[in-house]
Amino acid sequence: MPPISDSRKRILVTGGAGFLGSHLIDRLLAQGHEVICADNLFSSTKRNIDHMHSNPRFEFMRHDVSFPLYVEVDEIYNLACPASPIHYQHDPIQTLKTSVHGAINMLGLAKRLKCKILQASTSEVYGDPTMHPQREEYWGNVNPIGPRACYDEGKRAAETLFFDYHRQAGVPIKVARIFNTYGPRMHRQDGRVVSNFIVQALLDQPITVYGDGAQTRSFCYVDDLIDGLLKLMASPADVTGPINIGNTREFTILELAKLVIEITGSRSQIVRKDLPRDDPHQRQPDISRARAQLGWEATTPLRDGLERTIAYFREILADELPIGGE
Numbered sequence: 530m531p532p533i534s535d536s537r538k539r540i541l542v543t544g545g546a547g548f549l550g551s552h553l554i555d556r557l558l559a560q561g562h563e564v565i566c567a568d569n570l571f572s573s574t575k576r577n578i579d580h581m582h583s584n585p586r587f588e589f590m591r592h593d594v595s596f597p598l599y600v601e602v603d604e605i606y607n608l609a610c611p612a613s614p615i616h617y618q619h620d621p622i623q624t625l626k627t628s629v630h631g632a633i634n635m636l637g638l639a640k641r642l643k644c645k646i647l648q649a650s651t652s653e654v655y656g657d658p659t660m661h662p663q664r665e666e667y668w669g670n671v672n673p674i675g676p677r678a679c680y681d682e683g684k685r686a687a688e689t690l691f692f693d694y695h696r697q698a699g700v701p702i703k704v705a706r707i708f709n710t711y712g713p714r715m716h717r718q719d720g721r722v723v724s725n726f727i728v729q730a731l732l733d734q735p736i737t738v739y740g741d742g743a744q745t746r747s748f749c750y751v752d753d754l755i756d757g758l759l760k761l762m763a764s765p766a767d768v769t770g771p772i773n774i775g776n777t778r779e780f781t782i783l784e785l786a787k788l789v790i791e792i793t794g795s796r797s798q799i800v801r802k803d804l805p806r807d808d809p810h811q812r813q814p815d816i817s818r819a820r821a822q823l824g825w826e827a828t829t830p831l832r833d834g835l836e837r838t839i840a841y842f843r844e845i846l847a848d849e850l851p852i853g854g855e
């Protein structure tokens with residue numbers, strides 16, 4: 530099928546109703562493309578895509594990517610997969626099926642259509658890393674049978690499938706290893722640290738720091754991340770990745786908690802909870818490859834991104850409060 534025009538494409542986004550997917554679709558629609566969003570709404574709500582339905586170039590399909598999908602498109606972004614530990618550990622077998630069967634089906638689709646396909650992989654492929662910061666050459670340190678394995682190993686197997694379909698069947702692939710990303714439309718109760726801390730702070734509830742809070746993450750604002758994915762999709766054919774997309778500025782979880790309390794002006798106290806099993810001690814991307822091959826780096830400072838995210842959650846929580854409530 531020829532593209533609709535050189536500049537206007539029909540693009541499939543799996544997981545498009547999720548946090549990252551909905552921001553990606555907003556950008557693709559703004560660029561004038563047609564978008565098919567395939568999502569089973571496992572870890573998201575229609576609220577993220579409500580505003581898109583009036584756009585005639587947008588189409589929603591309730592579909593589980595672990596089953597085959599026959600559509601005609603010019604490009605595929607494969608984002609379907611629960612991303613927070615609470616969601617992906619809720620039904621670990623389904624998480625693996627989504628990553629592995631989902632990758633096979635979407636790669637089969639890309640093979641038939643001879644179209645580019647981008648995989649939302651993750652820094653979790655590095656597990657609890659012994660190399661710091663993490664470069665793409667590092668093979669990782671993942672417990673294959675622990676509670677996080679359904680996600681980490683599922684994403685690793687998906688990467689294997691992407692590179693095998695590329696080598697064996699010539700499928701044009703792009704593999705992004707996404708590091709912790711935050712912003713508006715994160716699921717309010719998905720248990721990720723940024724949404725947890727912000728909601729707790731806004732409700733003046735205890736801020737739950739797991740372990741001693743000395744573990745680190747590097748937080749990327751969603752707009753920066755989407756820029757990186759769009760640049761990767763538009764890159765020359767020999768740029769397949771894997772390529773780290775993330776902010777290089779590293780924070781301890783305790784630093785994050787204090788910053789959220791400061792910005793929100795919350796009365797919340799910090800409380801300690803047990804550190805979950807296999808929780809990575811440190812994480813920071815080496816983005817030399819993204820700089821060299823895509824001319825990309827994250828530019829939004831954590832404080833600015835948190836302010837925008839806090840404004841979003843203030844609105845969400847105000848909507849949820851009973852009439853007459855504070």
Ligand code: NAD
Nearest residue numbers: 544547548549569570571572573593594609610612707710
């Ligand atoms: P999210 O949970 O908000 O979005 C994932 C979407 O996929 C949801 O809308 C969910 O309903 C959908 N989905 C789940 N299983 C599906 C299935 N079997 N079929 C169809 N749809 C399905 O998470 P997110 O943060 O937007 O993550 C998007 C992608 O980016 C995921 O693949 C995730 O692994 C990857 N990623 C995200 C981060 C991050 O920090 N946000 C970091 C690394 C990788």
Ligand code: UDP
Nearest residue numbers: 596597598599600633634635637638640641
């Ligand atoms: N597939 C799909 N849509 C398509 C083409 C293929 O969902 O347009 C699925 C199909 O179910 C198949 C999988 O992708 O099981 C892998 O496709 P491939 O061509 O590699 O495998 P085969 O069909 O030879 O088993």
Ligand code: UDP
Nearest residue numbers: 614720721722723725737738739744782808
């Ligand atoms: N974390 C925390 N309190 C929370 C939620 C998470 O201290 O309420 C910690 C968690 O143990 C981890 C870090 O914050 O060390 C990031 O957790 P998240 O689930 O957001 O992402 P991931 O562990 O997948 O990087």
